[in-house]
Amino acid sequence: MVDLDWLLHPVASGALSRLREALRLSPRTVRNLRTEFRRSALAKLGVGLIVCALLVAAFAPALAPHNPTNQNLNDNQLPPLGFDRQTTNTTSKMVNGSIEIVNETSWVNSTGEHPLGTDSLGRDMLSRTIYGARTSLIVGVIGTGIAALFGVTVGLLAGYYSGRIDDALMRSADVMLAFPSLVLAVALVGLIGTASVRVPDPFVRAGLTPNMPETFTLPGTVIIVVGLVNWVWFARVARSEALSVRSEEYIKAARAVGASDRHIVTRHVLPNSITPIIVLATIQVAAIILLESALAFLGFSGTTLSWGFDIAQGRQYLSSSWWIATIPGVAIVLTVVGINLVGDWLRDALDPGIEGEGGGP
Amino acid sequence: MAGRDLLRVEGLSTRFFTEEGQINAVEDVSFTLREGEVFGIVGESGSGKSVTALSLVDLVESPGRVTAGEVRYRDADLAASVRDRHPDAVDGEFVDLRRVPERVRRSLRGPSFSMIFQDPMSSFNPSVTVGEQIAEAVEVQRRASANPRSTRSRTQGYGLGRLLADTVLPTRSYVSGESRERAVELLEQVGIPDPADRADEYPHQFSGGMLQRAMVAQALAGEPDVLVADEPTTALDVTIQAQILNLLDDLQAEAGMSILLITHNLGVIARTCDRVGVMYAGEVVERGSLTAVFDNPVHPYTQGLLGSIPDLADPAPRLQPIEGSVPDLVDAEMDDRCYFADRCPKAMTECLDKPPEFAVDGDDEHAAMCVLADHDFIESEALRPDYFESPLEGADVDAAESETDD
Amino acid sequence: MTTVSLGRFLLKRAVQGVFVIWGVVTVVFLLRFITPGDPVTFIAPLDASQELRRRIAAELGLNRPIYVQYLDYLAGLLQGDMGYSYISNTEASARVFARLPATVELAVAATVVAVALSIPLGVVSATRRHEPVDYGATLFSLVGISTPNFWLGIMLVLLLAVQFGLFPTSQRGTGFLPAVAGTVGQFDPGLVVRLAVELRGEALLAYLGKLPLVTWLAHITLPAVTLGTYFTALITRLTRSGMLDELGKSYIRASRAKGLPESLVRYKHALRNTLAPVITVVGLQLGTLIGGAVITEAVFAWPGLGTELIRAINLRDWPLIQGSLIVIGAGFVVVNTLVDALQAYLDPRVVAD
Numbered sequence A: 001m002v003d004l005d006w007l008l009h010p011v012a013s014g015a016l017s018r019l020r021e022a023l024r025l026s027p028r029t030v031r032n033l034r035t036e037f038r039r040s041a042l043a044k045l046g047v048g049l050i051v052c053a054l055l056v057a058a059f060a061p062a063l064a065p066h067n068p069t070n071q072n073l074n075d076n077q078l079p080p081l082g083f084d085r086q087t088t089n090t091t092s093k094m095v096n097g098s099i100e101i102v103n104e105t106s107w108v109n110s111t112g113e114h115p116l117g118t119d120s121l122g123r124d125m126l127s128r129t130i131y132g133a134r135t136s137l138i139v140g141v142i143g144t145g146i147a148a149l150f151g152v153t154v155g156l157l158a159g160y161y162s163g164r165i166d167d168a169l170m171r172s173a174d175v176m177l178a179f180p181s182l183v184l185a186v187a188l189v190g191l192i193g194t195a196s197v198r199v200p201d202p203f204v205r206a207g208l209t210p211n212m213p214e215t216f217t218l219p220g221t222v223i224i225v226v227g228l229v230n231w232v233w234f235a236r237v238a239r240s241e242a243l244s245v246r247s248e249e250y251i252k253a254a255r256a257v258g259a260s261d262r263h264i265v266t267r268h269v270l271p272n273s274i275t276p277i278i279v280l281a282t283i284q285v286a287a288i289i290l291l292e293s294a295l296a297f298l299g300f301s302g303t304t305l306s307w308g309f310d311i312a313q314g315r316q317y318l319s320s321s322w323w324i325a326t327i328p329g330v331a332i333v334l335t336v337v338g339i340n341l342v343g344d345w346l347r348d349a350l351d352p353g354i355e356g357e358g359g360g361p
Numbered sequence B: 001m002a003g004r005d006l007l008r009v010e011g012l013s014t015r016f017f018t019e020e021g022q023i024n025a026v027e028d029v030s031f032t033l034r035e036g037e038v039f040g041i042v043g044e045s046g047s048g049k050s051v052t053a054l055s056l057v058d059l060v061e062s063p064g065r066v067t068a069g070e071v072r073y074r075d076a077d078l079a080a081s082v083r084d085r086h087p088d089a090v091d092g093e094f095v096d097l098r099r100v101p102e103r104v105r106r107s108l109r110g111p112s113f114s115m116i117f118q119d120p121m122s123s124f125n126p127s128v129t130v131g132e133q134i135a136e137a138v139e140v141q142r143r144a145s146a147n148p149r150s151t152r153s154r155t156q157g158y159g160l161g162r163l164l165a166d167t168v169l170p171t172r173s174y175v176s177g178e179s180r181e182r183a184v185e186l187l188e189q190v191g192i193p194d195p196a197d198r199a200d201e202y203p204h205q206f207s208g209g210m211l212q213r214a215m216v217a218q219a220l221a222g223e224p225d226v227l228v229a230d231e232p233t234t235a236l237d238v239t240i241q242a243q244i245l246n247l248l249d250d251l252q253a254e255a256g257m258s259i260l261l262i263t264h265n266l267g268v269i270a271r272t273c274d275r276v277g278v279m280y281a282g283e284v285v286e287r288g289s290l291t292a293v294f295d296n297p298v299h300p301y302t303q304g305l306l307g308s309i310p311d312l313a314d315p316a317p318r319l320q321p322i323e324g325s326v327p328d329l330v331d332a333e334m335d336d337r338c339y340f341a342d343r344c345p346k347a348m349t350e351c352l353d354k355p356p357e358f359a360v361d362g363d364d365e366h367a368a369m370c371v372l373a374d375h376d377f378i379e380s381e382a383l384r385p386d387y388f389e390s391p392l393e394g395a396d397v398d399a400a401e402s403e404t405d406d
Numbered sequence C: 001m002t003t004v005s006l007g008r009f010l011l012k013r014a015v016q017g018v019f020v021i022w023g024v025v026t027v028v029f030l031l032r033f034i035t036p037g038d039p040v041t042f043i044a045p046l047d048a049s050q051e052l053r054r055r056i057a058a059e060l061g062l063n064r065p066i067y068v069q070y071l072d073y074l075a076g077l078l079q080g081d082m083g084y085s086y087i088s089n090t091e092a093s094a095r096v097f098a099r100l101p102a103t104v105e106l107a108v109a110a111t112v113v114a115v116a117l118s119i120p121l122g123v124v125s126a127t128r129r130h131e132p133v134d135y136g137a138t139l140f141s142l143v144g145i146s147t148p149n150f151w152l153g154i155m156l157v158l159l160l161a162v163q164f165g166l167f168p169t170s171q172r173g174t175g176f177l178p179a180v181a182g183t184v185g186q187f188d189p190g191l192v193v194r195l196a197v198e199l200r201g202e203a204l205l206a207y208l209g210k211l212p213l214v215t216w217l218a219h220i221t222l223p224a225v226t227l228g229t230y231f232t233a234l235i236t237r238l239t240r241s242g243m244l245d246e247l248g249k250s251y252i253r254a255s256r257a258k259g260l261p262e263s264l265v266r267y268k269h270a271l272r273n274t275l276a277p278v279i280t281v282v283g284l285q286l287g288t289l290i291g292g293a294v295i296t297e298a299v300f301a302w303p304g305l306g307t308e309l310i311r312a313i314n315l316r317d318w319p320l321i322q323g324s325l326i327v328i329g330a331g332f333v334v335v336n337t338l339v340d341a342l343q344a345y346l347d348p349r350v351v352a353d
């Protein structure tokens, strides 16, 4: 009776093309978006920040001045431009037959070579920060995609069929919610291990940027895990939308004329739920970027080109080289502020009626 | 019936400063309210009648502001107490409420003015019991009258700590036991059965009619001189409407207060009011005694309204829409003409200049803001019917969303 | 709302909570079977023989069928037994509960910081719209919800601990209760007065600085601020938008019309109604607080459940992993149920629905 087949094979059944169809926004929505954008300086700032982050991530090999993984121990811990620093080397010398501790002070000048300085192994901070944007955004977007696909499917299923299926799914959602997403993610990544996928970099392949890393490392476990620990939010929103839509007259009418469940859900229920899902997805990208950085900070990541990883590195050199931990954090804040601003813009313009859902560390 | 003047409103203007531009919701409105009478203000929604009511009790909210005019209220005690500090506000026993500090105006809410609103369900806090909310209104006055006027504190002996505790926990430390008893009495007075039990119920447990009675009880808590009733029956069933109107009649007879009744329902006006003002596009376009205005309407708008009432005794019929709609009162789009001209069947060339208010037939009470009060319709001067529909003045659909009146 | 229906509502919630906790236990138990790696590999010496491995597995009961192990584990839990730590050979429950107070203390401190700052800030921001304080609060809450708390913690350490030496960089002093007891025991008001009268400021500060309560405060301030900032920002945002919403409603106008002073209108009516939905969202976000605690502990070497969990994960110390996860999950469920109760108390409509 219950036609579940399509939900389990969304790609095969063409649900994705339906989704594309559903994403075609109504003229009214587009107008709201435009008015709100014109009115709000913050929305413009947010879009600007995100566009910058996307461009930086996409053209990382072209933008980075150095190979972010190249070590140069002679030039380690160079300060950023304008922050010349004094270092104190402590050495011991034999003076008059006894050992004396001698402090030698010298200046390290920042150079244009490394505008944001270098880390403890002499790697260029600017290049690392640029490449970090790739990791963050890829994990954020793909992770959100996984969470949305899974969560929306479960939520629509629960909300549309209600009854037992609903109860079972929502109880399992309750159990999921009992685990903070960071705790669950740490446990899963820690226990499963950090598998990663190496993707050849098109720029290097095309011979445009020969000095850059040939492959880009995608933290595979992390991407899947951050998606899986955040599906519940999507399930909740999709379910409540489906619940409210299913009692509408036109749904009843469609059912009365014999439309299949699959047709009704993809043609009517999903398009009606799409606005809150878009808003939620935006916020979730921010939450997942924060989650990824936290995982990387704790050492549960499949890549070393991650802002969180660099913060963890820099933390050990806090008293001598403040910038190593500081710069990647600023990058995270700017990116996440941008996404949150866009989220606010969408929320104000689309008025999806959800508030404050989704989590961040 | 006609007592002394209690309230003289002169040249009252209220504007809203919105992103779409300045909206002249109330424009140069004048009327008087006498002791013990019911004055009705009638008009379509969007005509500015509710904003007029809110302006009187100084409850217009941002981005709205009362920008001009006088609201003179007769209260000898008040006049004596503010005379020293605000001599320009006092004129005999009258005090211009627009020229005294907000603190003073606020102190009049409750004991002098009180208000009932259109939708009882949204006018009560949903998470506080009805009895508690009425008792609050009693308590405010109890605390205020325990102090001399100059320092009227309504929170005496109720410090920040207890306020915070009240915020987090639904304790009841602001309201005293006596106030609570008085609230039950008030509920009984407005005809609510089992008042003691119902006082402990929440608004959602009340029916609309019962809740409107409760709101009346709440408005009576301060024993006001003026009761402003903003569409008190609109949200209710017809039978319940009659009950509420009867209740207001009875209470007025008992307490001798004055009522300013705002409604779009001519039946309600005909049934309750002594005098009436007709509002259109933020202006009072015709005013006078009920009989004068209803028997001898001069303004074509009033005539249009009345045309829809076959029988004055029947309260049911509502305003029959006159063709067209109220302009949106955006300042930039208002020409200096009779605002009704675009809907008026008798519009003439001279109506393109703003007509003054003319007395009708030498009756100094009955006045209309229309050239027809001065002379008869002149056929040859008539504007052609499509005068306002020329493409240059095409209606802007988007701007129609800027409603100022609920 | 009658007491009976409130009671029934809470009972229902409690029963639901028990079922969710059961689900939590089951999921945590199954975690061992769905993640790769045999626990024995981590315990046995690298050159252990097959025979030795089998003996270890048998000793730990790992060779029994899953359902037997499951029932056994459930039975143990009901008696407060989470098994023995593989690594340190102590009772897992003892370790978990020894670490729990530090985490609870941190979470409570952060919540106190967050609530104390955010609600007034949100209210002021809403009532003084478009004034500098509103813009400031909006900016703060935007940046606050966008900042990773571990980085914030590091920055606080960098500025306030490393640069200015105002706070210790890490570690926890004594617990709160011992600190209070110690302070009460050794505090000498006479000495304080004498030092103050003699204007010996440095001696006075030195004396006060050594009081256990002050040490406690010095240690917990940075972690609590680190963990609390996200919540402060979140609640500020929610309070602001909620207050703006409530202040625009008709009943507020009606309250003003009946002569209520503005303080009562704002706080007793508008703020109270704002708090109910704020509490719902905060309840939903409690997980974030606990997750944040895990990472804050890592930043400040705070000896709580989070550091224990990460250590246990790295060592595959299953009884400890399971114990910590169950306590975290169950703790969340319990606190969330309490939040529901609070909300029902604040808003009678919750029970009615």
Ligand code: SF4
Binding pocket: B299, B300, B301, B338, B339, B340, B341, B342, B344, B345, B346, B347, B348, B351, B355, B369, B370, B371, B372
């Ligand atoms: S002034 Fe002219 S247009 Fe206006 S109502 Fe009178 S007749 Fe009609």
